[in-house]
Amino acid sequence: MVTFEEWVVPVFTKASAAELGMVCSCVSVAGLGTTTSHGLAAVAPGSIVAVVGCGPLGLSAIQGARIAGASTIIAIDPIRARRDVALKVGATHALDPNVDGDKLVQKVRDLSNGPNSRLWAGGRDSGGLLGGAGADFVVEGVGADHAKPKLEAGPDPTGILPLRQAYEMCAPGGHIVTTSLPRGNITLPAVMFTIGGRTHHAGQAGGASPMRDIPRFVEMMDKGQYNAKALATIVIPLERMLEGYEEVLYRTTVTAIMTA
Secondary structure, three states, X not given: OXXXXXXXXXXXXXXXXXXXXXXXXXXXXXXXXHHHOOOOOOOOOOOEEEEXXXXXXXXXXXXXXXXXXXXXXXXXXXXHHHHHHHHHHOOOEEEOHHHHHHHHHHHHHHHXXXXXXXXXXXXXXXXXXXXXXXXXXXXXXXXXXXXXXXXXXXXXXXOHHHHHHHHHOEEEEEXXXXXXXXXXXXXXXXXXXXXOOOEEEEOHHHHOOHHHHHHHHHHHHHOOOOXXXXXXXXXXXXXXXXXXXXXXXXXXXXXXXXXX
16 A cells, blocks of 8 residues: 555564554554553543443543553443453543442542542532532543444433533543444533633644654553553454454444454
8 A cells, every 4th residue: 555655654563564554543542542651631540530432442541541641540330341351451430320320429529529520639529519529531432333333332422412421520620532433413501611610622633733742652562561461352363354344333342353
């Protein structure tokens, strides 16, 4: 394949093609970019991070949050297998949006009420209309379903509900990075939007700069900080390409890597 020079990033590694394909894919770059690059907003050590959607992008964001030193990492996904992987790669809590339903946002606030309110620094939960609890940093990576999942389906196939919940579970003064492709229009509580203090980042590539960040992400993998193998759940040859696409479409796997 012939491509433009500016689209090529040189890396030096002894990793396998499957591992390299995982760490250099657009979803992994976007996920790691949201939590470890300074293109949007960096996760500070001790932060509370919530990741809504635990596909390869969300799972990479979880690993980035762990690498950045987050104290609490809350993974949210309807598929049990993905929640299990999330706990394996760094999440401290895993929530099922189908189980928690309308109480999901409050569940995240309950898990992040103490340290986030900065009690030992003289802070307090203001309560009232806006409250003070919530995740310091929220990564949303759900999006719309393009086919009905064969495993556990989420509560909203358009992706709008988890997008709104992601905004609402962010703490006042916190950051939310949205990365997905939902279908439809979103409605937010007006006061929360106008004076809630949340900073929204549209996360194209998670704010990563490929030439700067991809070599850094490969180094994270080589040092054992980023677990690419846990996310590359199916590795198949090119002649079985359609099988790999179907596995991803129906969400019966996390990621399918195709090798020549």
